[in-house]
Amino acid sequence: MASLFSSNPTLASNPSYLFSQAPHNLAAGNKEHGFYPYTDNGGSTLGITGNDFAIIAGDTRSTSGYSINTRYSPKVFRIGGDDETGEGAHIILSVVGYAADGTALKERLNAIVKMYKYQHGKKMTVKACAQRLATILYGKRFFPYYVTAILGGLDEDGKGALYSYDPVGSYEREQCRAAGAAASLIMPFLDNQVNFKNQYLPGTGVGHDLQARQTEPLPLHEVEQLVRDAFTSATERHIEVGDGLQMFVVTKGGIEEKYFPLKRD
Amino acid sequence: MTSIGTGYDLQNSVFSPDGRNFQVEYAVKAVENGGTCVGIRCKDGVVLAVEKIITSKLLKPGANKKIATVDRNVGIVSSGLIPDGRHFVSRARDEAASWRSTYKAPIPLAALAGRLGGYVQAYTLYSSVRPFGVTAIVGGWDSAGALGVDGQVGSGPSAGAGGKIPGAKAGGPALYMIEPSGSYWGYYGAATGKGRQTAKSELEKLGLASGNLSLEAGVKEAARIIYVAHEDSKDKEFELEMSWISSMDGPTKGRHQEVPKDMLEEAEKLAKTALEGEDEEETTAPEGETMEE
Amino acid sequence: MNHLPQAWGRPRDDVYGPYDASYLQSRLPQTHTQSPIVTGTSVLAVKFKDGVVIAADNLASYGSLARFTDVKRLRPFNSKSIVGIGGDVSDMQYLDRLLNSLDVTENYSSTGHSLNAKNLHTYLSKVMYKRRSDINPLWNQMLVAGLDGNDEPFLSSVDLLGTTFSSPTLATGFGAHLAQPLLRKVADDESKVADITRERAVEAVKECMKVLFYRDARSLDRYSIAVVTKEGGLELKEDEQLEGQSWAFAETIRGYGRTQEA
Numbered sequence: 047m048a049s050l051f052s053s054n055p056t057l058a059s060n061p062s063y064l065f066s067q068a069p070h071n072l073a074a075g076n077k078e079h080g081f082y083p084y085t086d087n088g089g090s091t092l093g094i095t096g097n098d099f100a101i102i103a104g105d106t107r108s109t110s111g112y113s114i115n116t117r118y119s120p121k122v123f124r125i126g127g128d129d130e131t132g133e134g135a136h137i138i139l140s141v142v143g144y145a146a147d148g149t150a151l152k153e154r155l156n157a158i159v160k161m162y163k164y165q166h167g168k169k170m171t172v173k174a175c176a177q178r179l180a181t182i183l184y185g186k187r188f189f190p191y192y193v194t195a196i197l198g199g200l201d202e203d204g205k206g207a208l209y210s211y212d213p214v215g216s217y218e219r220e221q222c223r224a225a226g227a228a229a230s231l232i233m234p235f236l237d238n239q240v241n242f243k244n245q246y247l248p249g250t251g252v253g254h255d256l257q258a259r260q261t262e263p264l265p266l267h268e269v270e271q272l273v274r275d276a277f278t279s280a281t282e283r284h285i286e287v288g289d290g291l292q293m294f295v296v297t298k299g300g301i302e303e304k305y306f307p308l309k310r311d
Numbered sequence: 312m313t314s315i316g317t318g319y320d321l322q323n324s325v326f327s328p329d330g331r332n333f334q335v336e337y338a339v340k341a342v343e344n345g346g347t348c349v350g351i352r353c354k355d356g357v358v359l360a361v362e363k364i365i366t367s368k369l370l371k372p373g374a375n376k377k378i379a380t381v382d383r384n385v386g387i388v389s390s391g392l393i394p395d396g397r398h399f400v401s402r403a404r405d406e407a408a409s410w411r412s413t414y415k416a417p418i419p420l421a422a423l424a425g426r427l428g429g430y431v432q433a434y435t436l437y438s439s440v441r442p443f444g445v446t447a448i449v450g451g452w453d454s455a456g457a458l459g460v461d462g463q464v465g466s467g468p469s470a471g472a473g474g475k476i477p478g479a480k481a482g483g484p485a486l487y488m489i490e491p492s493g494s495y496w497g498y499y500g501a502a503t504g505k506g507r508q509t510a511k512s513e514l515e516k517l518g519l520a521s522g523n524l525s526l527e528a529g530v531k532e533a534a535r536i537i538y539v540a541h542e543d544s545k546d547k548e549f550e551l552e553m554s555w556i557s558s559m560d561g562p563t564k565g566r567h568q569e570v571p572k573d574m575l576e577e578a579e580k581l582a583k584t585a586l587e588g589e590d591e592e593e594t595t596a597p598e599g600e601t602m603e604e
Numbered sequence: 605m606n607h608l609p610q611a612w613g614r615p616r617d618d619v620y621g622p623y624d625a626s627y628l629q630s631r632l633p634q635t636h637t638q639s640p641i642v643t644g645t646s647v648l649a650v651k652f653k654d655g656v657v658i659a660a661d662n663l664a665s666y667g668s669l670a671r672f673t674d675v676k677r678l679r680p681f682n683s684k685s686i687v688g689i690g691g692d693v694s695d696m697q698y699l700d701r702l703l704n705s706l707d708v709t710e711n712y713s714s715t716g717h718s719l720n721a722k723n724l725h726t727y728l729s730k731v732m733y734k735r736r737s738d739i740n741p742l743w744n745q746m747l748v749a750g751l752d753g754n755d756e757p758f759l760s761s762v763d764l765l766g767t768t769f770s771s772p773t774l775a776t777g778f779g780a781h782l783a784q785p786l787l788r789k790v791a792d793d794e795s796k797v798a799d800i801t802r803e804r805a806v807e808a809v810k811e812c813m814k815v816l817f818y819r820d821a822r823s824l825d826r827y828s829i830a831v832v833t834k835e836g837g838l839e840l841k842e843d844e845q846l847e848g849q850s851w852a853f854a855e856t857i858r859g860y861g862r863t864q865e866a
Contacts, residue, residue: 080638080639081636081638081739081741083736083737083741083765084765087767108769110767113780115761115767115771116770116771117771117792117793118770118794119770144767145767145768145769146736146766146767149768150733189737310792
């Protein structure tokens with residue numbers, strides 16, 4: 047670098063050195079960055095709400111390419127509870143995509159929800175938590191958490207609440223949402239079975255006269271079966287989904303965790 | 312202290328006309344009232360011991376340690392102002408860590424003592440600071456064999472150029488004492504605090520220069536000396552805290568550690584019986600304060 | 605002349621106009637590791653009834669060159685846990701020094717409790733995730749083996765992206781493809797771990813080391829193996845020789861210049 051400035055400029059208007067003329071023996075073109083800071087750990091998650099409950103479920107497989115890292119790596123977490131047991135939590139979060147970002151996001155949200163409780167002496171509402179999660183994601187807009195998050199709990203009226211996100215914090219409250227590798231397999235199934243899309247009442251007419259079946263909140267046991275069916279089917283058709291199904295059910299009685307084995311092939 | 316009241320003692324870094332820095336001498340006074348500390352450099356290790364005066368019955372026994380670990384192989388104990396001692400230890404830890412990050416090896420005791428001496432000395436140079444109110448005893452073991460650098464993964468050539476010289480010895484036990492002036496010396500046996508005079512005369516009787524005292528015997532002697540030195544302030548209860556460092560193939564495997572509980576209790580028991588025996592002989596008259604160096 | 609030393613030796617402003625300081629580049633762009641240079645290959649580990657066994661060979665490769673053949677890739681931590689490291693060797697040495705300094709600071713106080721393997725894994729995963737987030741990764745994948753806070757066997761992985769996962773058997777690098785399927789025959793589920801003896805686990809790991817030596821061109825038949833149990837603590841052997849090698853199958857290979865029966 048020193049030699050660059052040692053040449054004697056004779057006139058200000060006629061510099062003897064130009065950066066454009068710099069002798070460069072480097073290979074032409076920009077060298078591509080060798081490190082890509084993201085990966086995809088596969089798997090899928092799914093959330094459905096009912097009148098007085100919310101369910102979030104996820105498979106427990108973690109992958110790297112065609113390899114299975116482990117058959118048990120949870121994607122759904124209790125938020126705002128005790129560190130070891132999760133006791134006292136009232137919100138659940140699922141993260142799917144890049145698992146390391148998912149863990150980091152979960153830990154951040156968990157810390158924030160706990161701090162909220164310590165500072166204000168009351169639990170954070172799911173609505174407030176949902177907005178806060180969007181803020182966290184958006185705050186890393188230019189180096190995003192590469193995850194699709196689903197947040198669940200009960201709202202101020204005790205009704206099931208479910209919020210779904212994109213990696214940069216765009217979010218909305220929904221009845222149901224599938225995310226992750228098999229989202230495109232599960233979501234249409236949910237549209238049909240939860241929101242009764244493309245279901246018509248028989249004998250109500252032809253063409254446009256056909257009346258759509260009205261949606262109604264589903265009971266818990268039916269939703270649970272829907273979730274299990276969704277994952278067994280996704281396991282059949284998607285290589286990154288399988289091994290185990292973990293399910294969190296939020297009701298006014300608290301959070302219940304369930305586990306069902308899935309095919310491990 | 313004839314010069315008191317002449318004004319030369321009111322500011323640090325200022326000499327009196329007869330060439331003394333009074334603030335440093337006052338710092339020494341703070342040390343002279345601290346709990347007695349003893350360090351013994353034995354042939355196969357170093358022992359540190361401190362008389363911890365119990366200032367309140369509400370203090371948990373065995374808690375509030377006064378001997379600190381600086382690096383794996385170094386320990387420090389100090390008499391005087393406790394917070395000053397803590398800061399001193401913190402500086403020692405920084406120095407040891409910085410040495411490691413530069414040289415990828417533990418700091419030699421001589422180098423650590425030098426850096427700490429320099430640090431303490433700097434606090435005698437400025438009017439904006441006061442000198443350290445502690446005298447610290449630094450004990451450790453410099454590895455005797457060739458040590459791999461930190462992070463080394465291979466074993467290197469087994470013979471020939473770059474190979475290790477079998478049987479080559481270096482290092483060994485090291486003991487230094489650093490005073491508020493920043494001056495530091497290497498010792499066979501060091502003592503500071505309230506009972507230092509008694510402790511020093513006891514240390515002198517051990518014949519440490521001949522290098523015959525074993526580490527195990529040193530532990531017992533250190534305990535006894537603390538008990539003997541405590542005789543002058545018998546009315547106060549105290550707790551004995553001790554640590555030791557041996558070579559790699561000794562009992563602590565080159566690490567600075569607390570002396571194990573059973574060994575400490577054994578040493579205390581021996582110290583108490585030794586004291587009782589001494590009382591019967593009725594020989595030791597309390598020594599008067601003699602001139603300090 | 606200007607009295608300020610900063611101006612000495614520079615073209616005079618009154619003659620040449622003010623100096624364009626933007627040409628003074630005070631520092632070059634910061635550069636980070638783009639790819640590993642000297643590398644270690646697979647690390648294998650299996651949990652068993654009362655502990656964990658972990659192994660890695662002693663080779664550090666420079667591309668396809670077997671550069672260093674006495675490299676210890678199992679790094680013990682506070683005599684209770686062990687970390688097996690694959691990937692860049694210089695980053696491994698950095699991590700080793702980091703763990704060294706962690707051990708020193710942990711020993712400042714002698715409170716009696718020390719970091720267990722689970723704590724160590726959490727620490728390492730935060731280090732790795734921080735470095736990947738700074739786009740300055742430590743190019744390694746590690747297995748942390750030891751005991752958790754309840755003295756139960758612990759085994760977990762972390763890589764250069766900060767991805768973490770845990771399983772009864774784990775293998776990094778080439779081993780993830782070759783050894784992991786074989787190890788899963790021994791224990792494919794956490795519930796099976798209680799039935800596996802130490803002997804079975806050690807045998808499985810050694811067998812996999814052999815398979816890897818046959819098929820991984822960046823591997824060596826000298827390796828390190830460690831067992832961590834509650835009773836025995838950490839038992840580490842750093843210069844083991846692969847036993848029972850059989851190259852008889854090589855006789856059956858055709859091609860690469862060998863076309864007919866010998």
